[in-house]
Each structure stands twice: as structure tokens, then as C-alpha cells.
Amino acid sequence: MSGRVLVVDDEPHILRALKASLRGAGYDVETADSAEGALTAAAVSPPDAIILDLVLPDGRGTDVTRELRTWSSVPVIVLSVVGEESEKVAALDAGADDYVTKPFGVDELLARLRAAMRRVEASHEPVYEVGELRVDLEKQSVSLSGRPVQLTPHEFALLRLFVRNEGKLLTHAAILREVWGRGYGDESHYLHVYVSQLRRKIEPDPARPRYILTEPGAGYRLVAPMS
């Protein structure tokens, strides 16, 4: 894996640790320690991804994201801390792709970074395989470990969105927009219930989901189960 990553944090020790870890994982790393520095660095030499702390000495990561989104679609992963959940959600709504909560492990951060950098392929692959799950978008058929699974049209639309964005965080707003269109109404209250229903059909143990993970307060994420 390679690419240029801009890391923005005002804590020198965190910056140093991230720089070392990302370099070790094969990325080129730029750093900035302020909101203004981040925007300048991103404009001067556009990175392939940005890791952005939510609290900066001269502004909020949420505002940086919003500003960035007016001229760039570079993947942004925000660093949030416990107790700032609403700020995290605001950043995701402003256009951030994903988040990790401090303190985080390097493996978790690298996984998020890979998922965020993997573009949604414009070409519509007809068949997705995630773990034991096989989704054929053309035939609209789903099977789990070779056994067919019957889904309602909305459940299928949800699953289609998930498999096309494997590993990526899908916020509640994004899911509702993609599955129900812009005019969704009361369904928003029932999103979690729909997801639970889908889980009961594709998860061997719905209380221990291995495919569709809940990101509390943020959204859902489809992952390939760890074997």
C-alpha cells in the first residue's frame, strides 16, 4: 500500500507516533499542527488521504473538513475522543469519511485508511463476495455459505450499499439517502430496526454480528469476518 497521507494533530508525540507507524506501513507522510496548516498543505500538494484531529489550536477539524470539501474529495479520517461524540458526528456530516477514537491501535487506523482510500468503483461489479456471503447484484440473489437467503427489496438495497462499500463507514444519513432517496421520511426512525432485520437473515449470531458492525452514534460498516 502506498500513497501520501497528511496527518494533522497538535500533539507532537501523537504526530511522531503516527508518522512512524504510517511510514512503516509504506506511506509517505506530511504533517501539520493547525487547521490553517492543514488546509495550506492540502492545497499545495494534494495528499491521497488526510488524518485529522478534531480539536486543533486554531479551529475545529469539522470546519477544516467542510472547507476542504468545497474543493477536494480526498478521503478524510478524523481522530475523535470519548466525550466528543457529537463533534465526531458533525465531522462525518461535514464530509469526513471515517473516524477512529483515541486511543486507537495502529492496525485499526491502517484498516480504516485502506478502506477510505479504496474508491467506490464506478464499474458495477456484478458479484461481491464477503466472507461466506455472496451477493449477485445482477440476479439480485444472496447466499450465505452456499444457502440462498431471501431478502425484501429494501433489505437487498441495504445489503447492496454495504457490499459496494466494504470496510467503509456508512453514516445513517448516507444510508438513508442511498436506500430511500432524498425524500425519506419516517423510515429514518426505523433504520436500526431494518438493519437488525437484515442481520437476522445473514448473521449466524445476530447478537455477535460479524458482517455488519454498528458504529455507535455514527453508522454501520460491512466487514469481511475475521476467521
Added chain:
Amino acid sequence: MLIGVLVGAGSVSVVSLAVAALRPHLPVLSLGVLYVFAVLAVAVRWGIALAAVTSVASMLAFNWFFLPPTHTFQLRDGANWAVLAVYLVTAVVVSALAAAARQRSDDAEQRRREADVLAEAAGDLLRGVELTAELDKLADLVAGALHVHGARLELGERDPVPGEHAVPVEVALRRVATLFVADTDAPDPVAVKRFLPALAALIAVAGEKARLEAEALEAAALRQSDVIKTALLRAVSHDLRSPLTAIVASAEALASEQVDLDPADHGALVDAIREEAARLDRVVANLLDVSRLEAGAIESHPELWSVDDLVGQALESVRADGDRIVVELDPQSPPVRVDAAQIERVLANLIENALRFSPPGSPVVVRAEHGTTELRIHVLDRGPGIAAADRASMFQPFRSGAGGGSGLGLAIARGFAEANGGRLWAQDDPSGGHFVVALATEPRPALRV
């Protein structure tokens, strides 16, 4: 007064007619005593002055109509002067007695009414009805007792506005309140002097009582927060320092040039740093939660969730010993409207608690049941269970069990359960620890497919 005069004139006329009717049958002089009734009628209602006037009028009427020569104010028989004088004196004395008796009965009635007002006010105020909430009712009672049309009672002192008459309510020369009445409607000063000091004393006592109660409450809160601070410091020094010590020792060992580590030891030290740092993170999160719960600064963002999602999120956050957890869910459970992150903490803390206080390897069961209005999630373990005496106090922060640690988990769990309109309690169970979280269910949505 005018009515008094008319009644006096009327009753004198009535008695005169009665005397005229009886004159053929009885000696006229003996009938003069009947005028006492006319005088009494006036004395009882209008007092001694009008009664005296009425007795003189009676005497003149008797003389005019019945004593010879009639239709003059002269008297033929000199003895009749004495008779008239006796009548007059009798009438005046009787009317004085009647008026006095009437006044006494009025006074007694007035005092009874005042006593009733004080008794009612005392009852309310000492029962703990708040003084300021009681003022309007008290003012109405006082207005009734003092025979004024409406009154306002205000604590402390202020100048009356035009059209208002202020009556100080004082005890020992200290103004505790002011009674405001219309200035055309000033109450009887005697009643005011008798009644208001008692009322003032009552208001003063009630005010003092409220102040003492507030002080006691504040003192209790301060004591409580002192206890919490002391416990917090103790918890912080233990719970923060022990993982820190492990981290520092491991990092120093890894960095030291004098220590020669084989790969296994190297890995163990790295693992120790990661595990202890994670523990430190949990302690900090708990401290943050408990301080926000104590400060009432918890906001909930309720959404509809199904029980398997909530339990799933909790299991996700309990990393260690996950294979001991047995989950028994009913897929038909109706959804609940809660803040998922907070309920996750409730369940995760209960599950961690159960894992910690039961024998290694024994199962911890998470079971959901639902009734018509409530979803109940039970967390059961095979540990020693909970003594009845501890069932209430164990939810207080910093009341740790035998396992050490700061004992914040259950306090946080209950705080979050209640912040989401739910309940959390420990249940008597001979087979081990048993906690129940109850959450109100929502009707299952009619899902459009």
C-alpha cells in the same frame, strides 16, 4: 344606623299598639315594662347609645299615649314620674347588658375565626408547604378573618402603591411580611393588633424552618461530595497508577540497554503495555461518565433499536472472556427507544461485573424477555450473588466489591439506564449474581418492504 333608628321607631310603635290592646284587661302602669323588648331589640344589634335613645322615646310614648292626661307629656299623678324613671333605668341597664353580651359573643366569634386561620396556616406551613406558595391562600384567610375584601400578603417590606394600604406584619419589631389591602378597606386596628403578631410569628417560624432545611440539605450535599472526592482520589491513585506503573516498567525494560530480552519476553512486555493502556482508557472513560452523571450533564439521543443490536454492541466492547457469555434473545422482541451508546455501557458494565465476580470459566448469561410494555435484559452469573444488604448501596459510586477497582461500573450503569427512562436493579437469586435492566418498549413498526 338609619336602620337602627327605623327599627327603634317601629318596635316602639309595635309595643305601643300591644299596650293599647292590653289596656282594657290589665292595669296600664304594669304594661310599661313591655317597652323593654323594644329597647332590647335595638340594644342587641345597634348598641347601647341607640338603645338609650330608644328607651327615652319609649318613656315619652308611654307617657303620651297611656298616662293621664293622655296626649300630653304632663303627668297627673306625681307617682307616675317614679314609674317612668324606673322604666328608663331598667331599659338602659338591660340594654347595656344585652349589648355587652352581644359584643362578647362577637369577639369570641372573631377570635375563633382568627384562631382557625392561624391553625390552618400553621398546619400548612409546618407540614412543609412552601411559604411562598402559601402566601396567596394565607392572604385570603387573613382577609376573611379581618373582614376586608381581598388582601395580598408579601414577604418583607415595600412601599404601598397608590390605592393600597400597607399593614406591617411584625414579630418583635422585625417586619416579616406586609399585608396590603385597599386603602378604603382598612381593617379593624384592634383585630390587627391582636391577630397579626401571631401570624407574623408563624411566618417567621416557617421561614426559619425553610432556611434550616436548605442549610441541612446543603451540608449533606457537601458532606456527600467530600466523601466522593476522597473516594475519587483513592480510586484515581489506585486505578490510574497501577496500569501506569505497568506501562512505565514495560517501556523502560524495552528501552533499557542493560536488559537482554528474548523474543517471547519482548512480546509479553509489548502486550502488557497495550493491555494496561486499554485499562487506563477504560478507567478514564468511567471517571468521565461518572462525573457527567453526577453533574447531570448526560444527554441522551434516543433512537429505535432492537435488543440484539444493543446486546451486540455491548458484547463487542467486552473483549476479554467473550466465550463465557451465553446470549439468549427472543427475535420477536419489540424495539426500544434509547441512546444505544449509553445502553451499551449499561450492558457492558453489567457483563464485565458478572465476569469479574464469578468463577473463571463459568458462564455469564444475557437473556432478554419482553412483556407488553417492557423489555427486560437479565445478566446472570454463577458467582456468590449479592447480599440483600448490599443490593441498594452497590449502585453508589466508589462502593467497590471485593475485586478492587473503583467500583464505578454499576453506578454508571444505573445512571445511564435511568437517563434512558429505564430501571436497573439487583435481583435475589440463589444461583448467583442477577441484574435486570428494564426498558420501555415501542410498538413494532409496520415495516414497509
